[in-house]
Amino acid sequence: MPQARLLLVEDTLSLATLYREYLRGEGHAIQHASTLGAAREALAERPPDAVLLDLRLPDGDGLGLLAEIRAAPNPPPVVVMTAHGSVSVAVDAMRAGASDFLVKPFPAERLVVTVANVLERAALRREVATLAAGAPRGGFAGFIGAAPAMQTVYRILENAAPSRATVFVTGESGTGKELAAEAVHALSPRSGGAFVALNCAAIPKDLIESEIFGHVRGAFTGAVADRPGAARAADGGTLFLDELCEMDLALQGKLLRFIQTGSFVPVGASKPLRTDVRFVCATNRDPLEEVRAGRFREDLYYRLHVVPVALPPLRERGEDVILLADAFLARSAAEEGKRFARFAPDALALLRAHRWPGNVRELENAIRTAVVLHDAEEVTAAMLPVTVHGGAAPPAAAPGGRASDPARRIRPLAEVEREAIEEAVRLCGGNIPKAAAFLGVSPSTLYRKREAWGGQRG
Numbered sequence: 001m002p003q004a005r006l007l008l009v010e011d012t013l014s015l016a017t018l019y020r021e022y023l024r025g026e027g028h029a030i031q032h033a034s035t036l037g038a039a040r041e042a043l044a045e046r047p048p049d050a051v052l053l054d055l056r057l058p059d060g061d062g063l064g065l066l067a068e069i070r071a072a073p074n075p076p077p078v079v080v081m082t083a084h085g086s087v088s089v090a091v092d093a094m095r096a097g098a099s100d101f102l103v104k105p106f107p108a109e110r111l112v113v114t115v116a117n118v119l120e121r122a123a124l125r126r127e128v129a130t131l132a133a134g135a136p137r138g139g140f141a142g143f144i145g146a147a148p149a150m151q152t153v154y155r156i157l158e159n160a161a162p163s164r165a166t167v168f169v170t171g172e173s174g175t176g177k178e179l180a181a182e183a184v185h186a187l188s189p190r191s192g193g194a195f196v197a198l199n200c201a202a203i204p205k206d207l208i209e210s211e212i213f214g215h216v217r218g219a220f221t222g223a224v225a226d227r228p229g230a231a232r233a234a235d236g237g238t239l240f241l242d243e244l245c246e247m248d249l250a251l252q253g254k255l256l257r258f259i260q261t262g263s264f265v266p267v268g269a270s271k272p273l274r275t276d277v278r279f280v281c282a283t284n285r286d287p288l289e290e291v292r293a294g295r296f297r298e299d300l301y302y303r304l305h306v307v308p309v310a311l312p313p314l315r316e317r318g319e320d321v322i323l324l325a326d327a328f329l330a331r332s333a334a335e336e337g338k339r340f341a342r343f344a345p346d347a348l349a350l351l352r353a354h355r356w357p358g359n360v361r362e363l364e365n366a367i368r369t370a371v372v373l374h375d376a377e378e379v380t381a382a383m384l385p386v387t388v389h390g391g392a393a394p395p396a397a398a399p400g401g402r403a404s405d406p407a408r409r410i411r412p413l414a415e416v417e418r419e420a421i422e423e424a425v426r427l428c429g430g431n432i433p434k435a436a437a438f439l440g441v442s443p444s445t446l447y448r449k450r451e452a453w454g455g456q457r458g
């Protein structure tokens with residue numbers, strides 16, 4: 001990290017001297033202010049690259065200054081320093097826009113790493129902002145897609161990867177959160193190390209701790225041998241924690257300590273272990289909603305929420321659905337040794353009209369199913385699974401409905417066709433030529449069919 005200009009706001013002279021000493025080897029230029037007044041003057045004179053802010057100052061509360069700094073254009077990152085035991089104050093400060101916090105007393109290494117992290121993140125943000133309009137890409141590090149929202153995702157992943165900053169991925173199920181984590185790992189200097197993925201939703205709650213931190217033999221019934229756990233397996237690499245909102249609050253506390261200190265205690269062990277891990281976390285829930293509901297620790301949320309990446313649902317990616325479908329078709333056809341080379345117009349219309357609640361995973365599965373069950377040059381609408389046709393009418397609305405009875409569950413093609421047409425017409429606001437274009441048929445076909453259905457409609 002190149003030299004930076006730091007403003008150190010601390011009223012205890014001996015501490016200010018100590019912190020300067022801690023940071024001596026980093027080559028930063030440090031300006032010291034012992035009151036809010038002096039800090040304001042220094043900020044007005046020349047904004048620093050980062051501020052280290054003690055909250056209790058002789059002429060007022062540091063939180064006020066934090067708010068002023070945050071309100072200015074291009075605010076520098078602020079690291080808040082609080083007295084031991086006042087973590088709730090630190091959380092208030094994070095909510096007010098602090099970039100990180102240090103609980104006093106802290107060792108030299110913590111200060112050095114924290115300052116390096118906030119400077120790196122600030123540099124990253126500047127870079128993301130200036131990279132605004134690069135040439136759009138049709139794919140990136142395993143991702144396929146050219147939608148504008150995906151360009152933003154690519155840029156953030158690309159810029160975040162080289163750093164050690166925690167990446168927090170949100171998005172509906174199947175939008176590519178794990179793929180994003182893999183991309184961060186692959187493009188990082190840790191790519192030679194392990195990428196370890198842990199899906200907390202797939203593990204029984206009482207085993208999550210041992211899956212992450214490992215256990216020693218005899219730690220609990222069934223622990224017949226020592227087990228290293230994901231934190232150790234990912235040493236020197238990347239640990240991807242998926243659905244981390246599934247962890248109970250006590251375990252979230254342990255995870256927070258692990259992230260802060262790099263050390264953890266395996267279940268049943270007495271001594272802590274240290275590892276060097278980069279974190280990527282993901283959830284398909286709204287993390288702030290989870291915080292509000294008391295299921296996700298606020299301090300952990302702020303600690304993880306360093307580089308947020310929001311993956312858009314597939315239905316908001318426009319023509320990406322076709323780009324993806326083409327790629328999946330080529331891959332599945334090659335794997336299954338089938339002739340499929342393209343989609344028929346009616347299949348394309350269906351792919352565009354469906355809402356894809358299961359996102360890219362649902363699309364991938366739908367195409368694989370079609371390829372496995374059929375063989376032809378073209379995938380037609382009729383070959384796509386009934387769930388895709390279901391976009392026109394939810395399965396619950398289908399007649400009958402005993403799940404075990406295929407005769408009731410498989411709907412006649414004519415009915416499916418009619419629903420697809422009516423849905424297309426509805427989506428096009430009643431514009432028949434437009435709906436026909438999307439469906440890949442002539443307008444006269446639609447007029448003819450709808451006339452034939454006549455009075456049965458509505």
Ligand SMILES: Nc1ncnc2c1ncn2[C@@H]1O[C@H](COP(=O)(O)OP(=O)(O)OP(=O)(O)O)[C@@H](O)[C@H]1O
Nearest residue numbers: 142143144145173174175176177178179284360361
């Ligand atoms: N843009 C994309 N391009 C190509 N393949 C993709 C893309 N997005 C997702 N996939 C593929 O879709 C499948 C689901 O993706 P992934 O597992 O990353 O989703 P997820 O968001 O982590 O899902 P979940 O929340 O259910 O864990 C994977 O096979 C992945 O490779």
